[in-house]
Amino acid sequence: MQLELERLLRDSRVQSAAACARATDERTLQDQAELSGIAAPPFAEDERGRRMGELMADAGLVRVRTDGIGNVLADLPGTAVGPPLVMAAHLDTVFPADVDVTVSREFGLLRGPGISDDARGLAVLLAVARCLQEGAVSCTCPVLFAATVGEEGLGDLRGVKHLFQRGEGRDASGFVSVDGAGLQRLVVKALGSRRFRITGRGPGGHSWIDWGLPNPIHVLADVVSRLTRLELPSAPITTLTVARWGGGKSINAIPQDAWLEIDTRSESDDRLTDLERSIREVVDACDAAADHGGASVQLTIEVLGHRPGGHTPSETPLLRAAVAATRHVGAEPLFTASSTDANVPMSVGIPAVTVGGGGEAGKAHTTEEWYRNTKGVEGVQRALYTLLLAAGVAG
Numbered sequence: 440m441q442l443e444l445e446r447l448l449r450d451s452r453v454q455s456a457a458a459c460a461r462a463t464d465e466r467t468l469q470d471q472a473e474l475s476g477i478a479a480p481p482f483a484e485d486e487r488g489r490r491m492g493e494l495m496a497d498a499g500l501v502r503v504r505t506d507g508i509g510n511v512l513a514d515l516p517g518t519a520v521g522p523p524l525v526m527a528a529h530l531d532t533v534f535p536a537d538v539d540v541t542v543s544r545e546f547g548l549l550r551g552p553g554i555s556d557d558a559r560g561l562a563v564l565l566a567v568a569r570c571l572q573e574g575a576v577s578c579t580c581p582v583l584f585a586a587t588v589g590e591e592g593l594g595d596l597r598g599v600k601h602l603f604q605r606g607e608g609r610d611a612s613g614f615v616s617v618d619g620a621g622l623q624r625l626v627v628k629a630l631g632s633r634r635f636r637i638t639g640r641g642p643g644g645h646s647w648i649d650w651g652l653p654n655p656i657h658v659l660a661d662v663v664s665r666l667t668r669l670e671l672p673s674a675p676i677t678t679l680t681v682a683r684w685g686g687g688k689s690i691n692a693i694p695q696d697a698w699l700e701i702d703t704r705s706e707s708d709d710r711l712t713d714l715e716r717s718i719r720e721v722v723d724a725c726d727a728a729a730d731h732g733g734a735s736v737q738l739t740i741e742v743l744g745h746r747p748g749g750h751t752p753s754e755t756p757l758l759r760a761a762v763a764a765t766r767h768v769g770a771e772p773l774f775t776a777s778s779t780d781a782n783v784p785m786s787v788g789i790p791a792v793t794v795g796g797g798g799e800a801g802k803a804h805t806t807e808e809w810y811r812n813t814k815g816v817e818g819v820q821r822a823l824y825t826l827l828l829a830a831g832v833a834g
């Protein structure tokens with residue numbers, strides 16, 4: 440792959456495209472700040488998506504459209520007919536609609552909720568498209584640019600699931616996700632996760648007069664106690680986190696209902712299946728123990744999310760392309776496991792990798808999130824080279 444990259448770099452069109460990344464760096468930062476300043480809370484990415492579509496068209500991409508679930512798609516036609524390579528970044532953030540997403544710029548930093556995750560990825564997609572247009576580079580393989588919805592939290596990867604299960608990515612030749620900042624990280628393993636909500640409902644009552652009636656919070660406390668005693672695999676590492684719980688309406692009342700939410704993660708879908716079975720057995724046991732004849736607490740379990748696991752083998756041409764591109768821009772690849780949009784294509788055997796968009800970032804998923812553009816140009820160039828190695832340069 441290194442020889443292929445060297446041959447690619449001798450092409451004057453590619454040289455022009457790479458130079459464009461540096462020449463238009465300020466425009467890339469402007470796009471990043473503008474998009475980050477448009478609120479895109481979970482399940483409400485429409486406004487940011489509309490603006491992203493306008494910017495895609497301005498960057499030279501064609502046939503900009505929004506699919507049935509809200510992903511914004513655009514084409515870079517190839518000289519050959521065949522399955523597309525998909526290059527993606529996600530529109531959504533973790534922040535609810537009432538969070539101020541105004542971006543400030545001071546002392547070389549961009550500050551604002553979501554400025555890196557994933558406004559940086561969106562800006563890099565636009566920069567790559569702009570550089571290809573400036574260099575008049577034609578790819579052999581068609582490229583589908585995708586700004587996806589629902590990557591974060593309870594979005595449960597709904598955008599990329601739609602794309603690969605029912606949408607235009609079903610026959611994709613590969614998938615490159617640009618998510619966040621950095622130059623080293625290559626996500627090659629999809630960290631699978633399953634999330635559950637357990638709800639307990641009982642008769643409720645006065646804390647003194649009705650003392651002795653079954654209490655949903657007490658029952659869920661028993662659930663938590665039993666869950667913490669489960670033996671979890673250490674290879675592959677499998678985790679269980681009771682992340683949230685609540686219930687009740689008053690300090691002097693036995694609650695009528697209570698709930699808790701669980702996050703489980705593993706690199707192995709089989710281990711997650713085993714763990715889900717154990718969780719359901721615990722719930723069934725506590726449900727039976729909470730039956731006091733005429734008065735009881737009923738437990739129910741609801742699946743909140745299912746992110747599939749998978750991996751991209753090291754010999755895959757797409758991954759070799761990402762490695763070569765990373766080294767060329769002066770960084771040493773760091774292979775990691777994470778939960779990103781790449782989970783879905785990996786889970787169905789489509790080569791996929793998630794890369795950072797260059798620069799440095801911190802305080803992700805907080806209102807103090809920041810981005811510094813150190814080697815931001817190299818992040819755009821890495822994405823560009825990865826795409827060109829994977830899609831091929833025509834002529």
